[in-house]
Amino acid sequence: MASWPTHLCLLLLCLVLLAGEASPQTAPPLSVDSADRWVRPWCQPKCGNVSIPYPFGIDSGCFRPGFQIYCNGDDTPYLDLGGNIEVVGIQLLEGTLVVNHYIARDCRNPNGSSSENNVPSINIIDLQNFKFSHRWNSFVAVGCNTVGYIWSHRESTFWTGCLSLCTSASIVPNDTCSGIGCCIAPIPMDLRNFSLLVTLVEDEYYPSYYSFAPCSYAFLADVGKLHFDLSNLTENRTTWKKAPVTLDWAIMNQTCEEAKVNHDFACVSPNSYCVNSTNGPGYLCNCSQGFQGNPYLNDSNGCSDINECSADISPCVKRCHNREGSYSCSCPWYMYGDGRRDGSGCRSILRILYLSLGVGLSLFFLIAIVSWLYWIYKKRKLGELKQHFFEKNGGSLRPDIRLFSSEELEAASDNYNQSRILGEGGTGTVYRGVLPDQNVIAIKKAKISNDEAEVQQFINEVEVLSRINHRNVVKLLGCCLETQVPMLVYEFVPNGTLAHHVHGEGRRGSLSLEARLRISSEVAGALSYLHSAASTPVIHRDVKTTNILLDHNLTAKVSDFGASRLVPLDQNGLVSLIRGTFGYLDPEYFQTGEFTDKSDVYSFGVVLVELLTGKKPVAKMQAVKNLATLFMECVNSGRLVEILEERVVDEGTPELLEAAAELAMRCLSMNSNDRPLMREVAMELEALTRWTTIHPWGNVNVEEGDSLLSKIGSSSPSTVLHDSVNSSIEPMVPLEIVR
Structure with a gap:
């Protein structure tokens, strides 16, 4: 045991x-730094074998309050904490x-x-x-x-x-x-x-x-x-x-943030920083990276730069450059590398010259041969791709329009330069182009997309416009079928969109009433042609002022047939997903999903109201966000003059404005059966346009206008309109037109 x-x-x-x-x-570990000199001048650095760095100290003036060390006769340091407690060692930086x-x-x-x-x-x-x-x-x-x-x-x-x-x-x-x-x-x-x-x-x-x-x-x-x-x-x-x-x-009872604003902040040495204690309230000081010394002293014993280059073993292989708080290494000109012992060091560049030369020449010839073969391959693939797109986009079915090459359109648009942009939309961008014969064209370039519906939309526009020839419909000059999505080439219409002339900054009131009625008559005539006179009826589906262009003479050109559809002769309408622009959208189409030619009539009614009021179809400043609803409320309550644009009121007579408003109201009817046909709208607007040309009402005063109206009797605009078109509408509240 x-x-x-x-x-x-x-x-x-x-x-x-x-x-x-x-x-x-x-x-x-106990401190192994040169703590013997980390004291204030003339202060005792040690007691026995124990170094006493500041903020500790033995003699008066050599320590920070609360950090006094006592040294007894046998050179034993101790703290007086209600009893003598022997100090074995002080770790300054570890705290x-x-x-x-x-x-x-x-x-x-x-x-x-x-x-x-x-x-x-x-x-x-x-x-x-x-x-x-x-x-x-x-x-x-x-x-x-x-x-x-x-x-x-x-x-x-x-x-x-x-x-x-x-x-x-x-x-x-x-x-x-x-x-x-x-x-x-x-x-x-x-x-x-x-x-x-x-x-x-x-x-x-x-x-x-x-x-x-x-x-x-x-x-x-x-x-x-x-x-x-x-x-x-x-x-x-x-x-x-x-x-x-x-x-x-630690320096007790304050965090670094609190202590920095005090006059007795302990971290006085330059290049020092403060850290919060990990054991309750208080903070410590330390030297910044690349510096060493006593961060509690603001003298030569404080934080000073470490000269890494003077070390027994330099951190650099060849050349060492000491900097304030750091260092850098470099190699001689005939060597390469980062120069660091813990990095790639310095290597002779001469030994790789011959190898580099041989490898370089070999790579040059290899790259040249590969590039030549790749160029041949790409040229062949490009030709195949162009042919694929040409067939996919139905090129063999359209011999009746001009086919442009992609190179021709790139040259005409200066490689689609940003300065040539005429307008941008959700599906593409329109560029101004100049052909070699100096003819100006408009190029509609689609955004690249994998959506087959967007590709079909461009193909559909070619299909529709290739069947249409009307002076108030933008003319399709040709297309390019060699790209993923067909690019369309139109006649250039230089005067911008109708929306710009009605709503553009500084453009309010720029169009006369006569011009507005004429433009609306031309647009109505174009839509009437699409609905009734084209070889195959066409429903536009996106009639709005941004899709109506104006030439030098402010002649209207209806554009953007990407959403349009050809309607078979034995059908009145088609069913599809809801397409269109909010504010112009036919409410009945929105509810049923079936669009007819009466859907275009509603959208045109909104355009006509825009021309009469100068307001946008949807605007935050309006009491109600839908312009059509706001217009009908004003008309039905006898407040038409409140919503009409000032120039329109100034230039129009009560009878003329009442006739135009009445027509717009019929176009905006919630029931499509109550709306007139587009050809009826066109005839009424043509009559109003002729009447304003023959009788410029804006040049007479109220008394003269009243006298003239009494003389023309049954030849007033309302009478002419109702005689020319056999259409009926619901009784309206009498309009109060006040000059």
Whole structure:
């Protein structure tokens, strides 16, 4: 059977091993910097073998308040914290301080009586700038049938402890400290004071442990710095009085942000920075990257540049250039690399010249041959692709229009230069082009898309326009079918869109009433032609002022037939997904999905209202967002003059404006059966246009106008319109036109 000293060794081994369990980190090393000179001038740099860097100090004026170190006659540094606590070492940059701290003990004689030199409890007063490190320290209790306690006196009081039991040396486990022979407990952050208490638990049935473990201990310690000896527990049981403890120190009770505004901010050295303490309130100082020294001093001992180039082993292979806070490496001109030992270093460039030359020539010839073969391949593939697009876009079915090559259109548009853009839409961009014969054209280039519906929309526009020949419909001159989406070539209409002339900035009131009626008559005539006179009827489906172009003479040209559809002669309409522009959309089409020629009549009615009012179909400034609804409310309530544009009111007579408003109201009827046909609309507008030409009402005053109206009698605009077209509408509220 093993002797009891052997069992004591097992118990002590358990305590030593608790360092690995309690804190996996290694203990902070003692400072090895040149701390001897990190003091204020004329101050004592050491006490014994312990360096005392500022803000610590020994003599008056050599330390920051709260950081005084005392040095006794035998050159032992200590802190006066209600008792002399020996200082073992100060780590300036780590913010730690190692001291030897007292141990609470309770030893028994072999007969079980208490030893006279017992210290069963210890009280530690508040520390000012120091806290017991929760990273390195742990509470430890050692012994058999031992209970150890630790608690704090502060407001945030904590109380903890552990129990260590062993009835015989044989049950003490190896390589662990789990409560049998020794136990351990963590401590909290921000611990500035504590009390210790250790006591032996009386056990009359198992008194034998006095013979192999007569003492019980409780202490706070940096377990990585404990060094046990068997004599601590046997021959000189009462001489083991202290254990190493690591303190966290900081400039207390302020964060970096709070301290920077104070006059006594501690980080005074240039090239230093402040970091908050990791153990409760407080902060520390450190030197910036590339600097070393004491960040608490504002002199030559403060943070100074590290000359990396003066090191015994330079970080550079060849040339080292020290800079403020950093360094750089370079190579001679005949070498290449980053010049760093931990990088690519410096390598001779001469040895790779011949290899580079040979490889370069080989690559040159290889690239030349590959490029030539690739050029031939691309040219062949481009020809095949053009032919594919040509056939896909139905080129063989359209011999009646001019087919442009992609090269011709690129040259005409200066390779689609941004300065040539006439307008942009959701599906494409229109460019101004000039052919070699100096004829100006408009090129509609689609945005590249994988959506077959968009491709079909361009093909559909070619299909529609190739069947139409009307002076008020923009003329399709040709197309290019060699691209993924066909490009369309139109006659150039130079005067912009009708929307620009009605709503453009600074353009309000630029069109006379006569011009407005004439333009609306021309648009109505074009739509009437599409609905009735074309070889196959066409429904435009997107009639709006932005799709009406004006030439030099302000002659209207209807454009953009991408959404249009050819209607078989035996059908009145078609069903499709809702397409169109909000504000112009036929409500009946929106509800049923069936569009007819009456859908175009509704959209034209909105265009006519735009011309009369000068307002946009949808605008946030309007009381109601839909212009058609707002117009009908004003007409039905006898407030037509309130919504008409000022120039229109000035130039029109009450009868003329009433006739135009009446026509617009019929076009905007919610029931498509109540709307007139487009040819009827065209005839009525043509009559109104002729009447304004023969009788320029804007040149007479109210009395003359009233006299003239009384003379023409049945030849008034309303009479002419109702005589020329046999159409009926619901009774309207009388219009009150006030000059």
